[in-house]
Amino acid sequence: MLRLPRFKYLRPKTAREAARMAADLGPRAMFVAGGTDLFPKLKRRQFDIETLIALDFLPRDIRNGSIDCVVGAGVTLAAASRDEHLTQSFAGYAEAAGLVSSPPLRNAGTVGGNLCVDTRCNYYDMTYEWRKAAGFCMKKDGDICLVAPSSPRCWAVSSSDTAPMAIALDCVVSLTGPDGERELPVSALYRDDGIEYMAKQPSEVVTSLKLSAHRDTRTAYAKVRRRGSIDFPIAGAAVAIQLDGDRVVRCRIVLSAVASHPLEATAAEAFLKGKRVEADAIRETADIAAKPAKPLDNADLSHFWRKRMVRIVVEQALLEATTKTPGSKVKLLGQPQE
Amino acid sequence: MKQEVLREVERVVLALDVNGERTELLLPVHKTLLEVLREDMQLTGTKHGCELGECGTCTVLIDGRAELSCLVLPIQVEGRAITTIEGMARGAELHPLQQAFAELGAAQCGYCTPGILLSAKSLLETNARPSRDEIREALAGNLCRCTGYSKILDAVELAAGRMS
Amino acid sequence: MTPNGKFGVIGKPLPKVDAVAKVTGRAIYADDMLLPRTLHCRILRSPHPHARILSIDTSAARRIPGVQAVITGADLPIKFGILPVTQDERALEHEKVRYVGDPIAAVAAIDEEIAAAACDAIGVEYEVLDAVMSIDEALVAPKDEPIQDYGGPHNIHKLVALEFGDVESGFTRADHIREDVFFFQGSTHLPMEQHSATATYMDGRITLWSSTQVVHYVHRALSKVLELPMNRIRVIGAAHGGGFGGKTDPFAHEMIVCKLAMMTGRPVKCTLTREEVFYAHRGRHPVLMWVRTGVTRDGLITAMHFRTALDGGAYGSYGVASTFYTGALQTVTYDIPAYRFEGCRVFTNKPPCGPKRGHGTPQPRFALELHLEKIALDLGIDPVDLKQRNFVKAHTRTVNWLRVTSCGLDECTERVMTASGYRNREKRPGHGMGFAISSYLSGAGTAIYWNDMPHSEVQIKVDRGGVTAFCGAMDIGQGSDSVLATIVAEELGLQPADVRLVTADTDTTPIDLGSYSSRVTFMAGNAAIEAGRKMRGMLIEAVAAKMKCDAAAIEVGSGRIGDFSFEEASVLAEGRFGTLTTAGSYTPPKIAGPYKGSGVGPSPAYSYTACVVGLDADARTGLVRVNKIWIAHDVGRAINPLLVEGQVEGSVYMGLGEALMEEQAFRKGLHKWPSMLEYKSPTFLDMPEVETFIVETVDPEGPYGAKEAGQGPLLPVPPAVCSAVYDALGVWIDEVPVTPEKIVEALRRKQKGEPARFGPARFPTIPYPPTIKVEPPPKDLDRAAAASI
CATH class of the missing domain: 3.30.43.10 (Uridine Diphospho-n-acetylenolpyruvylglucosamine Reductase, domain 2)
Incomplete structure (x- = not known):
């Protein structure tokens, strides 16, 4: 054992x-x-x-204001995925929370915890004995990166499902440090480094996540993993899109599991802004969004295929956000059926 | 690297509510609920397949919800109602899920069975007549290598029908 | 059987005899045992795939408080192995390690965390040797030294070359000849239960409780390694948390806990971690295959030449048998008039491969089924038609001397064709159906070591109305205890729940060779029938004497024997005969052919399966979603249809896992993902609905006509998946697992005008020995025997 x-x-x-x-x-x-x-x-x-x-003291309640929704960091992912207000107003967030790992883990795992989840790498998420046999890597006990040995940095992968969605929704976390509290946009919570992947102080506690509803904002999260459950994302896209009729007023696209931090596809966002949501525009946006994604050979399946899937998940998430009723799930092939 | 074994063990006295029985135990604080159930309370009905939260075998109910005992510390669940497979039957009378699993051959080697039964119990307590897909979703954290899952789905459906 | 010819309990979907123990958590598995004063054992394993051990320093480990004993290879130097010809393993290696995970030293301590820390404190000096990690590397001269000191040339373990009938003239006769190359990736059993064993030593006797499929072979190996007579060793199979072939070898940890118990005088337990289970392995061999077949214009096979290369890992295990199995069963589904087989197993620096569900036959089945599909396309014949034209017939001998008795191939095929609507399926891109068939043994016709003893024995004791059946068979979850109880109950007119069982205990039960090769229902079942009929005869005789009537007039059934209850009858019989015990045994018929290697393949009967897979496959992503699987299995007779369905569905599950995601992969000498997170076993959400059809052909030699169900139904699933992918997207994936990236790559090649396939490009040059030519069996070989049944 x-x-x-x-x-x-x-x-x-x-x-x-x-x-x-x-x-x-x-x-x-x-x-x-x-x-x-x-x-x-x-x-x-x-x-x-x-x-x-x-x-243990972390709040476990979800407080709905007229605009804001404050989710206590101790709320479980299961509770967040089923919460009525979240599923109606922040469907993508609830969906992302409901796609984390497996049912028993979502009953224990928390909203705060999933924002802080350690970066992953299949040279690092191994037992002590395995890592000793492989040679320790720079993230723990060693001094080189085993997936990119000539690299000076660690390439472990950001594997949170909810963090990209929280960024796409302009969420803000409340942090409590030894000397006081502060708020920080989730987009500022991460750094592009596999080891020092969080920008907050190690002593700061994430106490809540504040989501703000813009009217007409539609959200969706698309996730690829090998199996319908248990697995971490190997590519994912969180989309929040604000429409005026069928014209895009504002759009956020954030990728999961393709870098050491949730990767915002800013060029794609800029491209889609002002355009009408139609198949060609969505496809082109997805192509642009996929460009900055640089998956490496340190997660399930080949990095070539995962790179290819980035385009697909962005397209799926955009389609879901713009054409489906909020909360409905578009499923990728290989994902569970409705 | 592995120096932690030389460290002092912090022990705590905890009162655990397992299957409706309150037991006080003196425990190393770093021992998981799985280890305590099996090694300190002789409740070996809770099995283990990976101890890393990847297989669902060690599922128990905490306040009615399925959680993995390999990732829970007893100190985190003091005062909460813990249900293991040993607490499912009422006396000698099997729970309808246990009865259905036995009748339909849903347990082959039986090693994943306690965890799956508890996940299914938790499901039926919140959703008395789940669809087959809802059962799949609810049990998706529990791996089974023997059955191909078919008979398990049949058994949960049968039990749900009998219970409602 | 009741007088009207109807069965009492055979064929009824009754719950398993251990069902209540399992659904209440009361079954005691090996790791659930905790004897007073138990010490806990952990094993130090090699971090190198190939290295010489220069020194082992255990002094620091011994100094850790709580450590009671530390042993190394010097303490257990005697080699063992499941096959007599490959006794190449040590419980602990002190000279050389051959894969990452090879055991080196073991610690017994007062708790597991101290034992683990002590392992970490053991210093080992190595001279690292070049590692051989592929079939290609194993076929050339090693940079440093060969992995094993036997076999050869280079890292070749075993070479086989056999020819049955005149293959050359068969090819000459052919109108069309086709060659293909396929690869079947290795996979592991992944039982939910990690291996575990507890040993005690008292008064010169060892008792071992273990999670094993083969108490008898563990018993033999312990006797050899511990240098104790078998009568001083007792091996008990604990409730079993899943095997699938993975607990069919004697294992290092079993020897180690015994040795540590002998040294410390305390019980010692060792439960492997999940990662260690991946290293214990003995799973599916990765096999590279080349096949060349000649057919007539009508698609009738005229000759076949089949070559295999098995990546065996670091030790022999069952490997010699596995090698023969990759060439044996091609002929029991298709009538192949001339057949040549060349097989090769190599050593590599990986955990040893061995028997996994289907042992050595899913790989060639995969190649054969897809190869015939391609031939059918070449000829413009429907692949199902082409296969059906070549189906073997019941009660025939194959060209390699395998005796086919009952055969339900046609009926199985029709059942799945009709249910799936395969023949009228909608042809649209992205949607496909695939068909495949298979066959498997109902027990190997020969034992692992040469002897003339029965393969299975059952004793029955009746005492004051209670019935106890004793048998060495090990229930690994497949329900062999339930089958035994059902058969004894049938013969005595009782219910299975009326029969107490004592099984898998070398001190108290007569021999059964174990739960492997789908042998238990057939062999222990026949032994149980014999013992049961003898007991029935004694009960009837006593009752007839009391009733003063002819024994033939006594009815047995519903808990009664003639005018008496079973309990009353048993008292009458005990009064008449004294202690009521009977015994039955089963020895398979001697039907092997007259050639070296003929011991692998013969079975008293073969099961048959047909399968259709329906799936969606997406051209952009390569993702596959299997929607439904239809499977029909000729089990001969379903002793308990619930258990048969369970075996079929479980086989489909495992076959689907191998087809789509399971992979024992290595990187830089290490297992790439020895965890249940990264080794992908399908979840509830990845498993389609399965529609199962039981076909009963009532085999003349099986117990009530039963054959097997535990392994055969796995085999057609991988080829049916690949065939369905071709149906959906027009590309061949000639290897498993069929990952999305392979489909995308095959589609890219197709678009570029290259061959629309993903798979191995070539088969290596292998120095096969001169082919041994074997005359096919005479046509009337079994006629006399068949007439006598």
């Missing part, structure tokens, strides 16, 4: 207290909410820690 390493377990009552503990203890302490990402990685000895700081 794979087992967890020994650790001390702290249970602060507030986010401020948690942040102070984290600041005091430094890198040998980590936060734990749902544990669905952290515990497997601890069992594989991907982190050396002495202390876990529990985030």
